[in-house]
Amino acid sequence: MRRDFDLSLYFIVGPSHVAGDPVALVQAAVQGGVSLIQLRDKTSGTRQMVDSARRLLTVLNGTGVKLFINDRVDVALACGAYGVHLGASDMTPEDARRIAGDGLAIGVTVKTVDEVRRIDPAIVDYASIGGVFDTKSKQNDSAPLGLSGLREMVSALDALAPEMPRCAIAGIDLEKAGSVAACGLDGVCTISAIALAPNAEDAARAIRQTVDANKRGRESAFA
Numbered sequence: 001m002r003r004d005f006d007l008s009l010y011f012i013v014g015p016s017h018v019a020g021d022p023v024a025l026v027q028a029a030v031q032g033g034v035s036l037i038q039l040r041d042k043t044s045g046t047r048q049m050v051d052s053a054r055r056l057l058t059v060l061n062g063t064g065v066k067l068f069i070n071d072r073v074d075v076a077l078a079c080g081a082y083g084v085h086l087g088a089s090d091m092t093p094e095d096a097r098r099i100a101g102d103g104l105a106i107g108v109t110v111k112t113v114d115e116v117r118r119i120d121p122a123i124v125d126y127a128s129i130g131g132v133f134d135t136k137s138k139q140n141d142s143a144p145l146g147l148s149g150l151r152e153m154v155s156a157l158d159a160l161a162p163e164m165p166r167c168a169i170a171g172i173d174l175e176k177a178g179s180v181a182a183c184g185l186d187g188v189c190t191i192s193a194i195a196l197a198p199n200a201e202d203a204a205r206a207i208r209q210t211v212d213a214n215k216r217g218r219e220s221a222f223a
């Protein structure tokens, strides 16, 4: 398992979400408290994607913030990313593990309780629950879970693998981040709440503060 990553504030970047070079945006976001980055690129060629990932890794070097690659096990391995994020139509986590061995952390999207129950905790390193709310950043075919659906998913995850790191995604902004994190998560994932904010660093800082105050395990900080 590779679990030396921090889901507190997971920020997704890519050409569909950020016009132009994401480097300055990522630097500002990390300065504000983003703890994990994902490159999500549905449009570029493979070589371009590996180049973009390498540039992000250069920016993240020395920050402790890890890089995950969306969908593409080959790109993640080629650039030396920390992990890969896989959804229901991507390579299965089992196949990704066969290819990557222990060389990649593997995160998965879960949208239903059944999908949670199908997770193999010996293979998967984190679960991202969503979509929680409506989002303009991706077309989601299923209805939003809302907070009650999110809580059901968290309970299913607790029954399966209480230690498994978990975050949630879709429509999570500063206003919602605290109540979402308080459902028993290790963090939240966002695109627009940081990428479209007037000041990415300030936005990340504010969201990170509210997540830290509400996420699972916060009691131990005062023990």
Ligand SMILES: Cc1ncc(COP(=O)(O)OP(=O)(O)O)c(N)n1
Pocket: 010, 038, 040, 070, 071, 085, 086, 087, 088, 089, 090, 108, 109, 128, 129, 130, 138, 169, 189
């Ligand atoms: C952290 C995180 N959670 C969910 C997703 C969505 O993944 P997927 O369901 O495979 O959809 P695409 O992003 O590939 O369109 C994600 N990328 N990251």
Ligand SMILES: Cc1ncsc1CCOP(=O)(O)O
Pocket: 012, 130, 131, 134, 135, 136, 137, 138, 140, 169, 170, 171, 172, 189, 190, 191, 192, 193
């Ligand atoms: C990639 C992805 N997967 C499910 S929702 C989503 C986009 C979330 O973006 P935002 O934080 O802007 O709602």
Ligand SMILES: [Mg+2]
Pocket: 070, 071, 085, 086, 087, 088, 090
């Ligand atoms: Mg995917």
